[in-house]
Amino acid sequence: MTHTSAQVSYLDDGHTLRSWLLTTDHKRIAILYIVAITFFFFAGGFAAFLIRYNLISPKGLIGSAETYNRLFSMHGILMVWFFLVPAVPVTLGNFLAPLMLGARDLAFPRLNLLSWYLFMAAGVVALYAVVGGGVDTGWTFYTPLTSFYSQGHVVAAVAAIFIAGFSSIATGLNFIVSIHKLRAPGMTWYKMPVFLWSLYATSVILVLATPVLAMTLLLLVFERLFGIGVFDPAIGGDPLLFQHLFWFYSHPAVYVMILPGFGVISEIIPAFSRKELFGYKFVVWASIAIAVIGFLVWGHHMFVAGASLYSALVFSLLSYMVAVPSAIKVFNWIGTMHNGYIRFDAPMLYAIGFIGLFATGGLTGLFLAALAADVHLTQTYFVVAHFHYVMVGGMVSAYFAGLHFWWPKMTGRLYPEMWGRAGAIIIFVGFNLTFFPQFLLGYLGMPRRYFAYPQHFEALNLLSSGGALILAVGYLLPLGYLTWSLFYGARASANPWGATGLEWTTPSPPPTENFAVTPIVTKAPYQYRRAEAVER
Amino acid sequence: MNDAAAQEFQFGSAEHQRETAISGIWLFLASEALFFGPIFLAWIFARHADPTAFDAGSRQTELMIGLTNTALLIASSFAYSVGLGYIGFGSRRGMAIWLAIAWLLGAAFIGLKFGVEWQMDFKKGLFPGPAFAIHGPARNGAQLFFAFYFFATALHGLHLVVGLGLVAWIIFRAERYTAERHSPVHVVGLYWSFIDIIWLILFPLIYLTGRAS
Numbered sequence A: 001m002t003h004t005s006a007q008v009s010y011l012d013d014g015h016t017l018r019s020w021l022l023t024t025d026h027k028r029i030a031i032l033y034i035v036a037i038t039f040f041f042f043a044g045g046f047a048a049f050l051i052r053y054n055l056i057s058p059k060g061l062i063g064s065a066e067t068y069n070r071l072f073s074m075h076g077i078l079m080v081w082f083f084l085v086p087a088v089p090v091t092l093g094n095f096l097a098p099l100m101l102g103a104r105d106l107a108f109p110r111l112n113l114l115s116w117y118l119f120m121a122a123g124v125v126a127l128y129a130v131v132g133g134g135v136d137t138g139w140t141f142y143t144p145l146t147s148f149y150s151q152g153h154v155v156a157a158v159a160a161i162f163i164a165g166f167s168s169i170a171t172g173l174n175f176i177v178s179i180h181k182l183r184a185p186g187m188t189w190y191k192m193p194v195f196l197w198s199l200y201a202t203s204v205i206l207v208l209a210t211p212v213l214a215m216t217l218l219l220l221v222f223e224r225l226f227g228i229g230v231f232d233p234a235i236g237g238d239p240l241l242f243q244h245l246f247w248f249y250s251h252p253a254v255y256v257m258i259l260p261g262f263g264v265i266s267e268i269i270p271a272f273s274r275k276e277l278f279g280y281k282f283v284v285w286a287s288i289a290i291a292v293i294g295f296l297v298w299g300h301h302m303f304v305a306g307a308s309l310y311s312a313l314v315f316s317l318l319s320y321m322v323a324v325p326s327a328i329k330v331f332n333w334i335g336t337m338h339n340g341y342i343r344f345d346a347p348m349l350y351a352i353g354f355i356g357l358f359a360t361g362g363l364t365g366l367f368l369a370a371l372a373a374d375v376h377l378t379q380t381y382f383v384v385a386h387f388h389y390v391m392v393g394g395m396v397s398a399y400f401a402g403l404h405f406w407w408p409k410m411t412g413r414l415y416p417e418m419w420g421r422a423g424a425i426i427i428f429v430g431f432n433l434t435f436f437p438q439f440l441l442g443y444l445g446m447p448r449r450y451f452a453y454p455q456h457f458e459a460l461n462l463l464s465s466g467g468a469l470i471l472a473v474g475y476l477l478p479l480g481y482l483t484w485s486l487f488y489g490a491r492a493s494a495n496p497w498g499a500t501g502l503e504w505t506t507p508s509p510p511p512t513e514n515f516a517v518t519p520i521v522t523k524a525p526y527q528y529r530r531a532e533a534v535e536r
Numbered sequence B: 001m002n003d004a005a006a007q008e009f010q011f012g013s014a015e016h017q018r019e020t021a022i023s024g025i026w027l028f029l030a031s032e033a034l035f036f037g038p039i040f041l042a043w044i045f046a047r048h049a050d051p052t053a054f055d056a057g058s059r060q061t062e063l064m065i066g067l068t069n070t071a072l073l074i075a076s077s078f079a080y081s082v083g084l085g086y087i088g089f090g091s092r093r094g095m096a097i098w099l100a101i102a103w104l105l106g107a108a109f110i111g112l113k114f115g116v117e118w119q120m121d122f123k124k125g126l127f128p129g130p131a132f133a134i135h136g137p138a139r140n141g142a143q144l145f146f147a148f149y150f151f152a153t154a155l156h157g158l159h160l161v162v163g164l165g166l167v168a169w170i171i172f173r174a175e176r177y178t179a180e181r182h183s184p185v186h187v188v189g190l191y192w193s194f195i196d197i198i199w200l201i202l203f204p205l206i207y208l209t210g211r212a213s
C-alpha cells in the first residue's frame, strides 16, 4: 500500500530547516529528539568506553583518579538525564501517542516544541560543563562534597539538569492532558494500548517528582554559591535531607527509565506472537501500581546512611512490594508468548532479551532491598550491575526494540532485517559479558567508583571491558544500517508487521494531520489472530 | 496557553480546547506545588531541629510589611476574579480595568518586598554570612532561617514577576476575548491565585511562628 496522493506525508510537508526547527508537528519533534538523544547516547557511551578502558589494568590506565571521577560522573549525568529519562517518551512517545489516540497532535503542540528547546538548552549547558572540565561528584551530587568541596563545574551541571527537568515536566503534562482529552471516539480507557498507559504512568512521575529534584538542586546551588544552606550541618542543616529529597525524585525516576520500556514490550510481544496480550488489565494496573509505590521506596538507597532500623524495615518491605507488579508484567509477557505463533524479527529479539535482562536486574534489586545483604553489597559493583541490567539491558533494549518496530512507520522505510537481528544478538551477548562479571565483582567486594583495584579482580574486569567492546559494536551497528535504510531501505507499507493499533491504519510515513478521517474505535487492542497473513 | 481566536486542529470544538487548557494549567499547578514542597518541608524540618534559633530569626522580620503584602496579594486575586467575571459577561473594558488593578497590587507587593523590606533586612545585617547581626547561641540557626527566608521570598517573587508579565499580556490582548472564548484569562487567573497560596504558606512560616511562641 502506498500513501494516497491527496495527503502529504509529514516528511514532505516542508523541506527547509525552518520547517523543522519551528514545527509543532509531534512527529517532527520526535525526529528532532531522536537526533538529539542519539548524540547524547554516544557521548555518554564514549565516557563509558574510557571508564572500561581504564579498568583493564588494576592500576588504572588513564593514570588519574580525578579524571576517572569526572568520567563516571559525566557518564551518569548524560545517560540518566539526557538519554534514559527522555529516551522513549520524547521519541516514540511523541511520535506515537497522538497516532495511538487517534488524534491529530498532542494537546499542546507549542509546549511540545518548547520542551525540545529546553532540552537542547540543557544539553548545551551540560556540554559546557563537560568541556569546561566536568564534575567529580557522581550523578547523585551528594552534599557536602558537592556544596563545599568539589572543584568542578557543579553549578553548570546542576543547571543543565534543572533545565532538562522542565523539559520533562512539559512533556509529561502534555501526555497526561492528551490522554485524558484527545482519545478518539470509542477509545475508552480499557481500549487504550498499554503503551499509552505506561506513558501515562511515566508522566505522572515526571510531573510530580521532577519539581522536587528541581527545588533540591536549587537549594544545592544556593548553598554552593553563598556558602550557607540547608544541607550544612555546621548551622543546623542536614546533609541527609539532600539524600532524602534526591531519592524522592530519583527512585521514581528509575521507573521513568523503565515504565515506557514496559509499554514498548507490551506492544511488541503480542504482535510477534500473534496473540492477544495476556491479562491486559493486570499489565495496565501494574504500571499504575509501580508509579504509585515507586514514590514510597526511596529510603532503600539510604540503608547504610544512618536510617533508623524501623524506617529501614518499612522501606525494605515497600521495595519488595514494588517488585510484585514488575513480576506480574514479566509473567504476562511470557503468558502472551505461550502457545503463540512467534516470529523472531529484530524487535522481538530485543523484546525477549529485555525480559531476561530486566528479570535479572529486578531480582537482584531484591537482594539489595534486603537489609542484611545490602550492608555487604551497597556501594559495590553489585549495585552497578543491578542498575545496568534494568536500565541498559532493560530500557535501552526496549528503546531499540521500539525503534525497530516503528521505524517503518516513522521513516516509511524498512531496515535490513538480517542486520537488525545480528545487532540484537550482538548487543545481548556484549551486554551480558560486560555486566554479569560485575555482579561477581561486587559480590566479591569490589567497590564502585574507584579508578584502581586489587590484582585479584583483574580477570573479571578484563572480561567486562572485553564485553564492552562487543557492546559498542552492537550499538554502532544500528547507527549504521538504520541511517543506510533512510536512503536505500525498501519502502514500507502502512502495516508491515500486520500489527493492530491505530498507528498502523495510517500510511507510512503518516500525513501531517495523521488521519484523513478521525478513526472510531470499536475493538479492544491486540485482536490478533494466529498465523494471520502478514504482508510486508 | 492557546490563542482564543483560533481553534487548533487537534480539538473537536472550542469548548474542547478550553477544557483542555484548563486541565493543563491545573496539572502544571500540581507540579508547581511539588516544586515549592521541598522548601516548606526542609523549613519545617530545620525549625524542628532548632526552634529557639528559628524563632529568634523570625522575630527580626518586618511583620507590618508582611501583613500589608498579604493584604495586597489577596486583594489582587480578588481584583483578578472580578475581571474574570466581567469577561464572562463580555465586558472587555471591565476586565481590563480590574486586571490592571490586580497588576498594580501585585507590583506594589514586589516594590514593598524587595524595594523596602529586603533593604531593611540588609541594613539590619540579616543576610547570612560573616557579618550576620544575630549573635549568641541562636546565631547558626537564625542564619539558616534567613537563608530560607531570602531563598523562598526570591523564588516567590520571581513567580510573581512572571505572573505580572502574564497579566500584562492578557490586558494587551483584551480585545481578543469574548464571553465565550477567554480561556487564557482563566488560565492566567489560576496561576495568579496559586502565587497567593504559596505566599499564604510562607507568611506564617516567616512572620508568625517566632512571634507566637
Ligand code: HEM
Binding pocket: A140, A254, A255, A257, A258, A300, A301, A319, A320, A322, A323, A326, A361, A362, A363, A364, A365, A366, A368, A369, A370, A374, A377, A378, A379, A383, A386, A387, A390, A391, A394, A395
Ligand atoms: C524491581 C524492583 C527493584 C528493586 C527492589 C530495586 C532495589 C534497589 C536497591 C535496594 C538499590 C540500592 C542499592 C544500594 O545503593 O545499596 C537500588 C539501586 C539502584 N537501582 Fe534498583 N531496584 C529495582 C528496580 C530498578 C529499576 C527498574 C531501575 C531502573 C530502571 C533501577 C535502578 C537503580 C539504580 C540507578 C540504582 C543505583 C543508584 C546509585 O546509587 O547510583 N532499579 N535498587
Ligand SMILES: [Cu+2]
Binding pocket: A250, A251, A254, A297, A298, A300, A301
Ligand atoms: Cu531505588
